[in-house]
Amino acid sequence: MTYSTVMTHMDVGSENSGVLRVTTALAKRFGAGVIGIAACQPIQMVYGDGYVAGDMIQENLAEIALEMKEAEARFRSALTGKAAPLQWRSVNASVQLSDFVVREARAADLIITGPDLGWSAFDASRRVVISDVVLQAGRPVLIVPPGAEDLRLERVVIAWKDTREARRAIVDALPMLKMAGQVIVLEITVEDDTKDAPGRLDDITAWLHRHGVASTYDVVASIGDDAAQLNGLAEAQSADLMVAGAYGHGRLREWVLGGVTRNLLSHPSRCTLVSH
Known part of the structure; x- marks a missing residue:
């Protein structure tokens, strides 16, 4: 038994530095391929009369697209040349964010992520509830504390x-x-x-x-x-x-x-x- 493929969950809008360092260490140790994953939802901006401001929607979508590109760039910068193969999966859709991660976890032996920050009405469009992933993914989940430098296993x-x-x-x-x-x-x-x-x-x-x-x-x-x-x-x-x-x-x-x-x-x- 080994970890031939690990899935690294990237918090959109965050640096994910500790998660990426630990992913790199484990990928080298096990010779594993790595799948990077990120999920976002468009902000729901509906006013009392039922209309949504089109310019606000477009601004939000552009912001999400930029943050997704930045997350993928950090992922590839950290792991290119250190793990292979690399894949990237992301979604910007009106789905439960944890559901997307759970569904894609079928492709991996291990999920690597940061701490569970829970659900927040102020950040529901970015925040994956990790407890939901743990309960539903059918895969082990490695929780990495902020600022982690490595996973030495001594x-x-x-x-x-x-x-x-x-x-x-x-x-x-x-x-x-x-x-x-x-x-x-x-x-x-x-x-x-x-x-x-x-x-x-x-x-x-x-x-x-x-x-x-x-x-x-x-x-x-x-x-x-x-x-x-x-x-x-x-x-x-x-x-x-x-x-x-x-x-x-x-x-x-x-x-x-x-x-x-x-x-x-x-x-x-x-x-x-x-x-x-």
Whole structure:
């Protein structure tokens, strides 16, 4: 298993420098082709009497066309000569932006993007809701924090929960795990469960070993804020990458009550591979 094709989502109107640097590093490491993708919608400018100002529409379309060209130029400038083949896909249409990315993801093994900024009425024409992509794409998604310089893979932390999503994530991450210098399987659980957790984690480390990945594990009792605790533990390990299942408890609960997935998608402190 490898990543033969990665898809790089470009936020229109942004530099995407961290995403492009990480894409370049992974494309070189895996010899992967890269598909650049961007999506926009025309701004809906309808007045009370039902008429739309034609000159405003044309101005908006021209602005979008320019931003799309700039995004493609940044993509090709960053990757030409460093990855092949290169493809570019973009759309300016009245469709849900995440739907376009999800549909095109059939062509890739991995999606690379920046943090989920969520939906905003003030920027609905430019903003892809990454949580929708994670839930619907059927592909792992690598979230790259702003300003990321590289993805070194010296230390990888697997945020383990015995859920379908976590099992999917660890399989999807295997190409990176096989290249990692050190892999730590970390489970945060309630105190009453800490005695049973080693049995589960012995299974996981044995499974990884059979796939050529040496790993260790650690079990930590939850102190209430699993997201903050997970980030702190990953920081203590100087982790370059975190691997986690996404929305194991459902997105509604995550967004209403807060949760690990919401934190990983919106405020990643390091590159994070998530799967659903």
